[in-house]
Amino acid sequence: MKISTVSELLSQEITLVDVEVKGWVRTFRANRFIALNDGSTINNIQCVVDFENTDEALLKRITTGAAVHIKGQLVESQGKGQKVEVQASSIEILGDSDPEAYPIQPKKHSLEFLRDNAHLRTRTNTFSAVMRLRSSLSFAIHKYFNENGFYYMHTPIITGSDAEGAGEMFRVSTLDAKNPPLNEEGNVDYSQDFFGKESNLTVSGQLEAETYAMSLGKVYTFGPTFRAENSNTSRHLSEFWMIEPEVAFMDLAGNMDLAEDFMKSVLSYILEHNKDDLAFLEQRQIQEDKSKPQAERNEMTLTEKLRFVVDNNFKRVSYTEAIDILRNSKPNKKKKFQYLINEWGADLQSEHERFLVEKHFKCPVILFDYPANIKAFYMRLNEDEKTVRAMDILFPGIGEIVGGSQREERLDVLKEKMAALDIPEEELWWYLDLRKYGTAVHSGFGLGFERLVMFATGMGNIRDVIPYPRTPQNAEF
């Protein structure tokens, strides 16, 4: 007979039929009631065991964590909280689980403990909900781009160029670390390395995506990116996934419109398709908030917060306006910011971004036209020659979630900029070629996927929204 999923059984209208289901025991109560979960939904199906006619040795093996195969009849449930249940007629233990040793006991575990047991943490409601939402969001992202005429492009993971110019790259090398070949100057001779030159893991697929935008028109990438920055925060990973659309003939205003429409669309998708998981995470957050001081509690529930983003316009504010607001803000005047804002040109820290979003505007904010010298080399210089056509999207509770820009399409300006920053033209000859042959206005942005999943699930630490987080000093699993 067909094995049904728990999700199928729970939504089935017809009862008194024979069914089969496989899953893992969450709890076994009173030698009678198995709460069974198979990952298809956050909800368990109750399977009722006829314990009087079941071998005692078998009953002992029905323990939390065990994998079981249950045959029986789907009936209307007598109990509260569920419409149907399975009257089990046969139970087969597929895999035992030692109840003393199994780490995931049916009680509340700390997120830290579960991070150490990341291979088992999706057997909890919290992590199964988060990872189903992660999957659903990535589907929604592909769906959005597909429906809007974008091509999915796979940019290389190993690259010779530093797209962000920040020098935070992991080297890819097969040279003998103990005894590398040296050149005449005594430096490591990378011409003898596997790729014949210094190579790294990519920090962004943008530069390659630009080449495809300038022929296919609208493209996007969705892949892993790697940054060797030593920031141990709740919002940084060394390996994270990024979505990067890139569009020919689109300016910065178009870029903002695209980003806003895109974010709203993917969040609407989960509001419609992941109701059970969101309801669970919402309750989780409400419970968590009870143990926090009033000032740190969430003002909106999780679904209210998602709805709010979907239903309201993002506030568009120039960097210059933002600096004025920050300079005159209470925390700046009372010296509450760690980094005080004194003058135009200051780089914004996460405390400033969060002030703007959470205290001042109280909605998602798009900051644009940043000072040229705090942004990457490829951004389009404005007529004022001081600012560039950059944009960052800031979200409540997250801070920067998107970074993007209109790209410098003028060959001479780009060359000057690269020279000023000591970026050799030989390294990016192909990037410069785009400005020689049919150059045009074009723009794009990068969305940090894990930051989006944090926002969508209400999880407070980025390590809890990716299956196996990579952070400084940590690459377990």
Ligand code: 4AD
């Ligand atoms: O602002 P970033 O560095 O922009 C770029 O990489 C551009 N090349 C994107 C483009 O225009 N195509 O990174 C984009 C986003 C950030 O806004 C943030 O959400 C996320 O990537 N991000 C990180 N997420 C997790 N861990 C890190 N270490 C991250 N660094 C950036």
Ligand code: MG
């Ligand atoms: Mg950025």
